[in-house]
Amino acid sequence: MTETAVTGQKRDAEDAVHPFDEAIALDVVAEGWYVGRTHAAYANMVGPFGGVTAATMLRAVLDDPRRLGEALSLTVNYAGPVADGPFDILATPVRTNRSTQHWTITLTQDDVVTTTATAVFGVRRDTWSSTEVSMPAVPAADEVPVFKVPALVAWTRNYEMRYVEGALPDMDSEPQPDSTTTLWVRDFPARPLDVPALTALCDVFYPRVFRRRGTFVPAGTVSLTTYFHAGVEVVEEQSDQPILATARAADFGGGYFDQSARLWSGNGRLLATSHQLVYFKY
Template identity: 60%
Template sequence: MSPITTFSHRFDDATGLTPLGDGVFEGRTDPAYTNMVGPFGGLTAAILLQAVLLDERHLGEPVSLTVNYAGPIADGPFTISVDPVRTNRNTQHWTVTLSQNDVVATTATAVFGTRRATWASTESAPPEAPPASAVEPAEFPELVAWLDNYEMRFVEGSSLELDAGPRPSSTSTLWVRDKPARPLDHLSLTAMSDVFLPRVMLRLGKFVPAGTVTLTVYFHADTDVLAAQGDRPVLATARAGRLGRGFSDQYAELWTDDGELLATGHQLVYFKA
């Protein structure tokens, strides 16, 4: 018995669900992934995707996921129900609901699809960055638990420099991977699309009340691309387009170290400032 095969990663524990039948799953919050209020939103998104992946009715691979953070998730158990509302030849549409004591905390929709070799082109370009090995991992203050599960090597816009005062740009770029290292899959890619501090805090250089209200991930990587990436760091970049009237957008890209766009993340963040 190799210790590698028996090692269970905390991310796998945290995204683990118990099937109760009829598209219903039970899960439990993991204190290792706690954020300011409730769990890290990226983990919640991964858990909702996990429920569809564990449902044997799913076809193909995830191509899109939208998660709506409707209310807080309290420490303890939760229930997820998934519904394959429509299955076509090439795409399958799911609705997903996470509840606690019959109160809806999170809703989601997911599109799965059959991946085929087609004409391809990447118009976006990865951000400029030195190799991950040339950037020191950030050491975070003991602020929120979930950060301990990520190795982050900031190239630009470090969350560590939150108290550095106002900045003209909301762009952050970093090399990121699970800590300890874990081979990339659609679940961890989903979580990584949400590793960024709310952009309004980076711009203002201080803590303000803020939280994601909705997150959408478009997956460009299929399982072959993810397998080829393995556990090497992912180059992640995010910026806001517009912040104002109580809400900010955020656009993120996740790249392999050889210039393949793995996924894009889109979110709208509520803030008070």
């Protein structure tokens, strides 16, 4: 193989669309109406990985010429499973103010609602700033081994995960008194971070109940809220380097538990905080 051929191959790989971008791609049908489709690489136990569904719903607003400013908050409610195949997204700017804009977003299949969302977009202004919480003290990403993901669900293979604490339980795991999981994580293959990828990463944690009980039980996110603290430029400065993600539950019972997460850039900027309510059995 000549050197030119090798260079050519490399350029093809660089130009190839990342599976994440394929998974969240939308075709415009009319103003605020999009068609997307599930992607085999991001399949979960039932339907697609919730993080990719959230990113796809945000994508609809990001693609809309009516959009004002950047994503500030996003709440996604997982009402029912998304079946393999195409889906419709309807995104409506229900209120546009001088500097903020409120959206409702609905994902349907054959006119049946599977997912609802609301998003707040807005213009960031230069104000007093302070990050009050601390990034966990952890070894550098390249000092932590890459976790070998078991072949349970497809989507986990699209992330390079380096667990600092609280790795996925295995056959030998015991119940734990604390549900905290902290990991260095990035898309795999590596892909420059943007707001949709960050949105998906907010849901990258396996269910906290697995860790507390030391085993797998049926579980699925019911509602997911993300607050975007960093502006788009700060998010994109991260490029394709690992980010630090940490999550913990407050309460389990009655068939539900919560999870609160913080996502940090490699150089210690708080990119997003995220909260979810999760259904579980047993």
